[in-house]
Amino acid sequence: MAAVQETVDRVRQIDVDQYRYGFETLIESDKAPKGLSEDTVRFISAKKNEPAWMLEWRLEAYRRWLTMTEPQWARVNYPKIDYQDLYYYSAPKPKKTIGSLDEIDPDILKTYEKLGIPLREVEVLEGVVRPEGQRKIAVDAVFDSVSVATTFQKELKQAGVIFMPISEAIREHPELVKKYLGTVVPTSDNYFATLNSAVFSDGSFVYVPPGVRCPMELSTYFRINERNTGQFERTLIIADKGSYVSYLEGCTAPQRDENQLHAAVVELVTHDDAEIKYSTVQNWYPGNSEGKGGIYNFVTKRGDCRGNNSKISWTQVETGSAITWKYPSCILRGDNSRGEFYSIAISNGHQQVDSGTKMIHLGKNTTSRIISKGIAAGVSQNTYRGLVTAHRKATGARNFTACDSLLIGDKCGAHTVPYVEAKNSSALFEHEATTSKISEDVLFYCVQRGLSQEEAVGLVVNGFVKDVLQQLPMEFAVEAQKLISISLEGSVG
């Protein structure tokens, strides 16, 4: 917890609008013409040298999308998005063909350096001893619409793990992509997922072969840089029988006055006895203190526990975005499969969060656990929306849900909307929910012991979210803890 003091120091260095990833990288980019049409879809597919089947898949999604309407049920308000006023593809213009990391545009490398993301493997290759507890992390860096670097490829290959940009996987492992893409989130799933299916440009692809425990954490860092550009990444992770992989994603974007659209799709598949642990630290630009700008984050994330005894665990720390619309879910298809959802969703300023999960129990003796911690400050609105269902054959299904909300100040709102459906009489679902305010007495106790008001809030909030932070890989937990304090800066008068 020594991080607290450090955090506060850091917070002090940050301007009124706190967001410290708001810088822009000036770089030439290669863009698709503005707007969305079949031509845009063809353009993207051609840019990626995609096989014909992939183009067809996209076009089908695009045609489907034209018949759909934007969902309105979430508790978020935003002006109508003009889908013709966006760029759907933007790639940094390479100065020459890239053969190694050294040939990546130094401006892009600097961007990731500034973000604190290790794209260089050098120290490890040279056998430099790393501090204890620090594990290797393989990184795939996605800049606007394309992946610019994937590290540790060689080492992963030795273990048989495929970790590469999905655009490459479509070309190099078409049989795997064909077999799994769209099987968890079908192209017809929902408005934003369908849009993504038509225009996604990059993202990560992971395949872990049977019996392999992935030797390191895998991670992807998404960065939206270009103005008026939507980011539509697509991630597909497959854990074959008896395998294990832990995957992290981080997201940031420059500070801009206009809103930017982010509509990603993530699909996870676990076969028998396999496990995927998926962690997110989402810190898209949230907009300024008047609510201007910020990312619209409409994301579809779903995992399919296809095999028996398989497990999928989602952990998310959501601090950014002007609008968050996101429900990482688990389909518990295999018998004895297990789904977990651990979430910290923080809203400050004018942010609006509508987030939660779906646990769909199909197999026998399936279990799920939901721990959601919502923190609302400023004039923000924070909604937990969750669905837990047991289907007729889901004998012995079990769910435990705990939703806690913490309010800071008296102008924000916390809402909990749980849906519970049990069609099998042996299902046992538990739901607990609490809403509390940080009490004056607790804050006074802390400041009487020498903490500043801000340190006190940071400490109390970090205590509130501890159960979830514990689920994050250690490197991320420290980052997340700092992020939480920074996000709440200025939330107490």
Added chain:
Amino acid sequence: MTALLEVKDLKVRVEEREILHGLSLTVNPGEVHAIMGPNGSGKSTLSHVIAGKPGYEVTGGEILFRGEDLLEMSPDERAAKGVFLAFQYPVEIPGVATMNFLHVALNAQRKARGESQLTTPEFLKKAYAAAASLNIPRDMLKRGVNVGFSGGEKKRNEILQMALFEPAVCILDEMDSGLDIDALRVAADGVNALRSQGRAMVVITHYQRLLNYIVPDFVHVMSKGRVVKSGGKELALELEASGYAQFEDAA
């Protein structure tokens, strides 16, 4: 000699109602003062105002700490200067391990004083030693701050913090409330061990009982927002025998 703590003609309001009507008190280093009085006499208000709790409006008088205007300082500045309040009802902070809390707080104070930060090993050594002297098991330090602590454990945790932070003035607000006689003795022993020439204590209590264990140098009787009588430790015994009623009219 400058007094450690000087309260001069202090007038305090809470929501339009005046609670303290001109209270004065001078505390010198090494002294232990007991403040006694019935419910509603303003004892806790005094302790809160010295520590800087929000919600109180000072309408007159002043509080000096080593000659400096205490009322101008934020509560955390006061803590760093050496003002410590042992709470009557210590709060619970779920999810924050006691050990972390103590470490963060101590370093925050040290930082404010321009002192070096204690590393985790340095801090642990200090904390374990202090905990051992108060019979606090290490396991308790790993639990959330005061979460699931018994009344006695909460009070011992307050005294542990007193021992770690080494304040110049300790205000003990109704330390005896909710304690059985054994727990009271343990807590009082802890406090007595911290008595020193440079440190002063202000012990706020209803009952004489506590003063059998923490023997004061001075006793002040408060009634209706004022100190109505001051004397030596024998005054406490007198009160125990005759009650507060005799002072109600004097106020």
